[in-house]
Amino acid sequence: MKRIGILGLGKYLPEKVLTNAELEKMVDTSDEWILTRTGIKERRIAGQGQAASDLATKAARQALKEAGLKPTEVDMIIVATITGDMQFPATACFVQANLGAKNAFCFDISAACAGFIYGLVTAQQFITQGECNYALVIGSEVLSTVTDWQDRSTCVLFGDGAGAVVLGEVKSGGILSSYLGCDGTKTGLLNLPGGGSRNPTSQKTVEQRMHYIKMQGNELFKIAVMSMAEAAQIALKRAGLKCADVQWIIPHQANLRIIDAVAKRLGFVNAKVYVNIERYGNMSSASTAIALVEAVQEGLVKKGDIVLLDAFGAGLVWGAVIMEW
Numbered sequence: 001m002k003r004i005g006i007l008g009l010g011k012y013l014p015e016k017v018l019t020n021a022e023l024e025k026m027v028d029t030s031d032e033w034i035l036t037r038t039g040i041k042e043r044r045i046a047g048q049g050q051a052a053s054d055l056a057t058k059a060a061r062q063a064l065k066e067a068g069l070k071p072t073e074v075d076m077i078i079v080a081t082i083t084g085d086m087q088f089p090a091t092a093c094f095v096q097a098n099l100g101a102k103n104a105f106c107f108d109i110s111a112a113c114a115g116f117i118y119g120l121v122t123a124q125q126f127i128t129q130g131e132c133n134y135a136l137v138i139g140s141e142v143l144s145t146v147t148d149w150q151d152r153s154t155c156v157l158f159g160d161g162a163g164a165v166v167l168g169e170v171k172s173g174g175i176l177s178s179y180l181g182c183d184g185t186k187t188g189l190l191n192l193p194g195g196g197s198r199n200p201t202s203q204k205t206v207e208q209r210m211h212y213i214k215m216q217g218n219e220l221f222k223i224a225v226m227s228m229a230e231a232a233q234i235a236l237k238r239a240g241l242k243c244a245d246v247q248w249i250i251p252h253q254a255n256l257r258i259i260d261a262v263a264k265r266l267g268f269v270n271a272k273v274y275v276n277i278e279r280y281g282n283m284s285s286a287s288t289a290i291a292l293v294e295a296v297q298e299g300l301v302k303k304g305d306i307v308l309l310d311a312f313g314a315g316l317v318w319g320a321v322i323m324e325w
């Protein structure tokens, strides 16, 4: 059985920082509410005209450099995103052109905040089957473009960014197990209703602000905790490991209280939890990717460590990956 692991990592965060203090001037909120309810202090906002593929390309270039690969050596590009450049073509196609990765086949994955994990597992299958040798998996979001800046219940939560990894065969370690889940009966809890074939863009959809994220955060909170805990438990079981074997939990960064509740529910004793939500907010598919990149680049994750990636998002979808670093 081939071992598939990460050969290079990269990230890109837009320069513009939007603080809680600035949000206080835009909607009826407070730094105190945002910090205590979510753990977020500030988030990044993409520049005018910066699309998901622009962020993804910058992150991908770093990951390729670290992996020591030329763009033409990449066989597959997967971009996990819910804020792609356009309805079609896939954002991955724009990234391919930007990189000059002309030998890669390309597609997007729409699995919201679990998108990076869905992407990793998908790429792993292609490499294991021998369909390709090197895959770029990128989580990239410009959520600021679909955020309703008049809705205080959502606009304080989200940010923009991209994280990328190169996946390929490794001699030791790599992905040990994974688990992906979905409950399609709860699509109503978190969605962007306008602009698709259900509600094509019209004056009415724009007037009703249907081109922005709609979320029932409170309902989602409990499901997020349960689903992430369950995904972690199943992935651990599949790897033949226990919670005590894990050194690093790298969760999706939607809410610090969700992260704490998941770790508590799992009864993690030895593991450390990587958190960067205070700097970036929730960047959907990019959150888990950037958290992994930073945990490694900061020298926290050491060779041989068991790492758990765990995420939950709109769909509802969730998933976990266990890796040996």
Ligand code: ACO
Pocket (backbone or CB within 6 Å): 028, 029, 030, 033, 034, 037, 038, 112, 113, 152, 153, 154, 156, 190, 216, 217, 218, 219, 220, 221, 224, 254, 255, 258, 282, 284, 312, 313, 314
């Ligand atoms: N500032 C001040 N008050 C606010 C704000 C704000 N920004 N937002 C909401 N409130 C108020 C509400 O109006 C409510 O007031 P009321 O009691 O007078 O009605 C009160 O605060 C409590 O609101 P809740 O929604 O119950 O607050 P909660 O503690 O649940 O926190 C939050 C909200 C942060 C959204 C939380 O529920 C959450 O994180 N949910 C999970 C989100 C998630 O995981 N989403 C999936 C991933 S995202 C993706 O896939 C794209």
